[in-house]
Amino acid sequence: MAFPTSVPLLILLLTFGLLGRPGSATDFVIYSDPPTALLPGQMFHYDLTPQDIPYGRASLVMKPDCNLVLYFNGSKTWATNTTGLGDNCYLTIDSHGEAIVQRNIHYPVWRSNKTSVVGSYAFLLQWNGELGIYGPAIWSSSNEGELSDPKPSNITTDYVFYSYSVLPIGKILEYKNYRLVLRDDCNLVLLDTNTNTQDIKWQTNTYSPLHDCFITLDPNGELFVKHNRRDILWRSNETTNSNFSALVLRYDAKLVIYGPQLWTTKPLW
Numbered sequence: 070m071a072f073p074t075s076v077p078l079l080i081l082l083l084t085f086g087l088l089g090r091p092g093s094a095t096d097f098v099i100y101s102d103p104p105t106a107l108l109p110g111q112m113f114h115y116d117l118t119p120q121d122i123p124y125g126r127a128s129l130v131m132k133p134d135c136n137l138v139l140y141f142n143g144s145k146t147w148a149t150n151t152t153g154l155g156d157n158c159y160l161t162i163d164s165h166g167e168a169i170v171q172r173n174i175h176y177p178v179w180r181s182n183k184t185s186v187v188g189s190y191a192f193l194l195q196w197n198g199e200l201g202i203y204g205p206a207i208w209s210s211s212n213e214g215e216l217s218d219p220k221p222s223n224i225t226t227d228y229v230f231y232s233y234s235v236l237p238i239g240k241i242l243e244y245k246n247y248r249l250v251l252r253d254d255c256n257l258v259l260l261d262t263n264t265n266t267q268d269i270k271w272q273t274n275t276y277s278p279l280h281d282c283f284i285t286l287d288p289n290g291e292l293f294v295k296h297n298r299r300d301i302l303w304r305s306n307e308t309t310n311s312n313f314s315a316l317v318l319r320y321d322a323k324l325v326i327y328g329p330q331l332w333t334t335k336p337l338w
């Protein structure tokens with residue numbers, strides 16, 4: 070894990086509001102809004118095998134030689150092939166959903182070449198070791214955005230939930246000091262675990278005495294809290310024309326649903 074090497078680049082990124090989050094070794098999402106970047110020499114890393122989730126280790130590395138390289142389960146699986154095209158190259162995603170590798174200062178050396186309407190987008194190192202761009206955002210929790218614990222964490226936790234997943238009572242997602250939990254009484258709550266009282270930042274205010282609830286995300290991006298096998302306790306009510314979406318617990322404490330999948334290194338179908 071390396072840190073940004075170029076002061077001019079840092080100033081540039083700050084000038085343009087890009088939040089680099091050095092030390093984000095176990096992160097695996099880049100956002101268009103508020104913007105984040107994978108900076109020169111930085112790497113994303115994803116490994117849930119210690120938590121008995123049987124996918125291989127994945128990493129995405131913005132190499133100092135300007136090549137953006139994806140590794141999965143020990144092998145190189147994809148690259149932008151931009152070696153030697155510039156110095157201080159970094160990866161961002163823009164408000165049209167296009168991923169761009171730029172060299173110092175702003176010259177693009179690689180683009181994903183798929184654009185969509187203006188909105189908020191997320192670039193994910195996915196659970197299966199592939200890359201995916203999702204958006205625009207179709208739903209967001211109503212709490213105020215804020216900055217998470219600035220301390221870097223090297224513990225991988227899962228903070229993305231995909232369509233076709235079903236999760237029972239318990240921890241749903243965790244990002245640093247933020248945790249989304251489906252409680253035993255069927256209330257879906259977003260907590261700040263840094264506070265003694267575990268402040269609730271957002272909740273569905275749902276209740277069921279049956280202790281059998283679960284959450285699902287439909288392919289069209291609608292999030293549900295259900296119980297009694299399939300009865301709906303809560304729904305997000307926003308949908309998009311999509312067959313695959315992602316719910317992300319972002320670094321600013323907001324839950325956001327992005328869909329459809331606009332670009333990927335390997336289609337699911």
Ligand SMILES: *[C@@H]1O[C@H](CO)[C@@H](O)[C@H](O)[C@H]1NC(C)=O
Pocket residue numbers: 123124125142
């Ligand atoms: C990862 O590599 C190991 C050892 O080479 C192999 O047994 C395993 O099936 C691979 N996992 C995936 C998801 O490809």
Ligand SMILES: *[C@@H]1O[C@H](CO)[C@@H](O)[C@H](O)[C@H]1NC(C)=O
Pocket residue numbers: 148149150
């Ligand atoms: C990079 O080069 C490899 C090997 O030539 C090729 O298979 C791959 O498609 C290229 N990547 C991109 C993004 O074009």
Ligand SMILES: *[C@@H]1O[C@H](CO)[C@@H](O)[C@H](O)[C@H]1NC(C)=O
Pocket residue numbers: 180181182
């Ligand atoms: C994107 O489009 C440019 C210009 O047409 C082309 O040179 C480049 O190879 C394309 N990139 C990908 C990843 O397809």
Ligand SMILES: *[C@@H]1O[C@H](CO)[C@@H](O)[C@H](O)[C@H]1NC(C)=O
Pocket residue numbers: 223224
């Ligand atoms: C995380 O970082 C700390 C301090 O650098 C180190 O002691 C610990 O072993 C690391 N844990 C993992 C799982 O890498």
Ligand SMILES: *[C@@H]1O[C@H](CO)[C@@H](O)[C@H](O)[C@H]1NC(C)=O
Pocket residue numbers: 304305306
């Ligand atoms: C979704 O719509 C239902 C029915 O109109 C409404 O009762 C519920 O409050 C809405 N949910 C949200 C999260 O807005």
Ligand SMILES: *[C@@H]1O[C@H](CO)[C@@H](O)[C@H](O)[C@H]1NC(C)=O
Pocket residue numbers: 310311312313329336337338
């Ligand atoms: C759903 O997946 C199929 C198969 O890849 C694809 O052709 C189609 O465009 C997708 N539909 C939507 C609405 O995204």
